[in-house]
Amino acid sequence: xxxxxxxxxxxxxxxxxxxxxxxxxxxxxxxxxxxxxxxxxxxxxxxxxxxxxxxxxxxxxxxxxxxxxxxxxxxxxxxxxxxxxxxxxxxxxxxxxxxxxxxxxxxxxxxxxxxxxxxxxxxxxxxxxxxxxxxxxxxxxxxxxxxxxxxxxxxxxxxxxxxxxxxxxxxxxxxxxxxxxxxxxxxxxxxxxxxxxxxxxxxxxxxxxxxxxxxxxxxxxxxxxxxxxxxxxxxxxxxxxxxxxxxxxxxxxxxxxxxxxxxxxxxxxxxxxxxxxxxxxxxxxxxxxxxxxxxxxxxxxxxxxxxxxxxxxxxxxxxxxxxxxxxxxxxxxxxxxxxxxxxxxxxxxxxxxxxxxxxxxxxxxxxxxxxxxxxxxxxxxxxxxxxxxxxxxxxx
Amino acid sequence: xxxxxxxxxxxxxxxxxxxxxxxxxxxxxxxxxxxxxxxxxxxxxxxxxxxxxxxxxxxxxxxxxxxxxxxxxxxxxxxxxxxxxxxxxxxxxxxxxxxxxxxxxxxxxxxxxxxxxxxxxxxxxxxxxxxxxxxxxxxxxxxxxxxxxxxxxxxxxxxxxxxxxxxxxxxxxxxxxxxxxxxxxxxxxxxxxxxxxxxxxxxxxxxxxxxxxxxxxxxxxxxxxxxxxxxxxxxxxxxxxxxxxxxxxxxxxxxxxxxxxxxxxxxxxxxxxxxxxx
Numbered sequence: 001x002x003x004x005x006x007x008x009x010x011x012x013x014x015x016x017x018x019x020x021x022x023x024x025x026x027x028x029x030x031x032x033x034x035x036x037x038x039x040x041x042x043x044x045x046x047x048x049x050x051x052x053x054x055x056x057x058x059x060x061x062x063x064x065x066x067x068x069x070x071x072x073x074x075x076x077x078x079x080x081x082x083x084x085x086x087x088x089x090x091x092x093x094x095x096x097x098x099x100x101x102x103x104x105x106x107x108x109x110x111x112x113x114x115x116x117x118x119x120x121x122x123x124x125x126x127x128x129x130x131x132x133x134x135x136x137x138x139x140x141x142x143x144x145x146x147x148x149x150x151x152x153x154x155x156x157x158x159x160x161x162x163x164x165x166x167x168x169x170x171x172x173x174x175x176x177x178x179x180x181x182x183x184x185x186x187x188x189x190x191x192x193x194x195x196x197x198x199x200x201x202x203x204x205x206x207x208x209x210x211x212x213x214x215x216x217x218x219x220x221x222x223x224x225x226x227x228x229x230x231x232x233x234x235x236x237x238x239x240x241x242x243x244x245x246x247x248x249x250x251x252x253x254x255x256x257x258x259x260x261x262x263x264x265x266x267x268x269x270x271x272x273x274x275x276x277x278x279x280x281x282x283x284x285x286x287x288x289x290x291x292x293x294x295x296x297x298x299x300x301x302x303x304x305x306x307x308x309x310x311x312x313x314x315x316x317x318x319x320x321x322x323x324x325x326x327x328x329x330x331x332x333x334x335x336x337x338x339x340x341x342x343x344x345x346x347x348x349x350x351x352x353x354x355x356x357x358x359x360x361x362x363x364x365x366x367x368x369x370x371x372x373x374x375x376x377x378x379x380x381x382x383x384x385x386x387x388x389x390x391x392x393x394x395x396x
Numbered sequence: 397x398x399x400x401x402x403x404x405x406x407x408x409x410x411x412x413x414x415x416x417x418x419x420x421x422x423x424x425x426x427x428x429x430x431x432x433x434x435x436x437x438x439x440x441x442x443x444x445x446x447x448x449x450x451x452x453x454x455x456x457x458x459x460x461x462x463x464x465x466x467x468x469x470x471x472x473x474x475x476x477x478x479x480x481x482x483x484x485x486x487x488x489x490x491x492x493x494x495x496x497x498x499x500x501x502x503x504x505x506x507x508x509x510x511x512x513x514x515x516x517x518x519x520x521x522x523x524x525x526x527x528x529x530x531x532x533x534x535x536x537x538x539x540x541x542x543x544x545x546x547x548x549x550x551x552x553x554x555x556x557x558x559x560x561x562x563x564x565x566x567x568x569x570x571x572x573x574x575x576x577x578x579x580x581x582x583x584x585x586x587x588x589x590x591x592x593x594x595x596x597x598x599x600x601x602x603x604x605x606x607x608x609x610x611x612x613x614x615x616x617x618x619x620x621x622x623x624x625x626x627x628x629x630x631x632x633x634x635x636x637x638x639x640x641x642x643x644x645x646x647x648x649x650x651x652x653x654x655x656x657x658x659x660x661x662x663x664x665x666x667x668x669x670x671x672x673x674x
Binding site: 110111112114133137138140141202207208243246247248249261262265327351384387388391394395396 | 449450453454457511514515516517537538594616618621622623624629632634635637638640
């Protein structure tokens with residue numbers, strides 16, 4: 001269909017922009033591309049995208065609270081085809097269950113926009129699809145509502161991803177991807193990644209430290225369970241070791257691009273992109289889950305959201321339904337956040353689900369707590385200090 | 397009569413001035429304001445400019461790249477403009493078309509084109525290798541070299557156009573006269589043509605340097621995350637880490653750098669003349 005093609009093209013151009021890009025934004029791009037290639041039909045595309053924001057099954061809206069119910073709820077995601085998708089697939093059912101009209105806004109929940117809205121007291125968004133990094137930065141600015149774990153069920157996500165002001169909507173991993181044709185043997189873990197003698201060739205790491213520091217720690221010899229607290233000086237010295245061979249990626253498509261141009265033979269990249277590389281290269285580029293770093297996409301609710309905090313929380317709770325998360329996984333490749341969903345993943349797709357027990361046991365769960373803690377340097381949190389040091393080391 | 401007429405003319409620019417005030421001057425003042433009020437009132441953001449090594453390095457990288465880019469671009473631009481001023485009408489039209497053509501291409505496309513040319517196994521590396529000049533790929537991409545190549549390419553029209561417009565107004569008979577009086581071709585160029593083309597040269601230098609200071613996309617793509625210029629860090633501070641005080645301070649310091657450059661140049665040359673206002 002023509003309009004879709006145009007939409008995915010728009011997204012692609014946006015993707016080229018060397019901006020820092022969130023995982024959630026990247027997911028929308030991947031789905032649009034798959035739709036364009038005809039790998040998924042429009043119906044399931046629409047359905048699955050909607051899962052990101054809105055889930056019609058198992059809605060448990062309190063009876064008799066209709067009077068307190070908001071008139072409309074605005075969900076913000078990374079746009080393009082997802083806007084229409086949300087409206088068609090999830091707007092209507094949600095309206096039926098709650099009496100709340102759903103508006104889908106695809107302009108992208110940039111941290112700076114959320115801050116500006118809250119500070120100007122002109123909030124138009126209710127629930128935003130962001131990541132752990134954004135959640136931490138926003139939390140420090142005091143512009144988010146606390147997640148109400150009386151409504152949202154903490155047991156339906158890994159406890160590591162139940163932040164005070166954000167909670168998991170899906171999971172994804174930073175994994176070691178490699179070009180099979182260009183390495184002597186399959187690398188196993190970050191020590192191999194750092195071994196330029198045994199595995200000569202370029203590497204790619206993210207421009208942001210989130211998900212990279214953990215790899216540095218394991219490369220330095222820390223056992224996976226002792227990765228935290230991260231020693232930033234040690235992490236930087238590990239980065240310096242291989243910096244000459246590193247090309248940094250900002251957006252998901254960039255992480256693919258540097259593999260395709262042959263600039264790198266290994267990378268620490270999102271598993272969704274690693275999977276696309278595997279498919280596009282006919283299995284020449286692969287990844288393994290060993291020492292992968294599992295993290296999560298986040299729901300945020302801006303302070304003073306128009307539909308009210310309660311409605312937003314009820315929506316987040318409804319998105320925890322495992323069946324709906326499976327639907328999302330099938331199209332977008334991001335893993336279900338609800339552990340109960342793991343056993344419902346079809347057999348032939350389990351190798352691309354970071355949350356499968358056999359994959360999970362090889363990986364570590366990223367700790368938001370460490371990132372939130374004060375670094376002891378000025379008023380900076382570990383998150384802020386590490387961003388600064390990472391950029392500094394990378395560009396020195 | 398005359399005075400009232402002059403007043404009427406002033407009225408004509410009122411809409412433009414209002415537009416500037418509302419959409420340019422006011423936001424600019426806001427930027428300056430945020431830079432001294434976030435996270436609290438004071439000059440702490442500017443203090444960081446003096447005390448934080450990271451900011452020093454980013455500024456030094458920016459200035460170094462801009463200076464190198466400016467020198468290379470202006471020299472190459474001068475040569476192109478000189479050729480354009482000397483060739484016949486048809487060739488000149490072709491040259492002008494080629495220069496404008498690159499001007500119209502998206503900066504993004506141009507950066508990616510350089511990726512294809514400069515990468516390992518790319519056109520340049522494989523050509524050099526098949527000629528037996530090199531044994532292994534030269535590191536041409538994702539470093540300062542590739543950033544400068546990309547920026548020089550982008551800036552060329554900005555150098556060529558002002559230099560050419562100045563040169564096309566130089567009377568060729570001056571040089572002929574010098575030659576007739578016994579000057580060698582080089583002497584005639586050095587003592588006659590070059591001084592006459594100075595205004596174009598200065599205009600091009602200022603344009604290219606000032607433009608380079610704010611460069612964002614080219615370094616971000618061709619630098620591979622390892623060449624961080626001031627604009628990229630402003631974007632990180634503004635959008636990613638939400639340190640708006642720092643972001644606006646850096647944006648303001650960029651503005652001050654431009655004004656300082658112009659002030660320095662104005663000490664030596666008449667800027668109004670250079671930009672044709674007089």
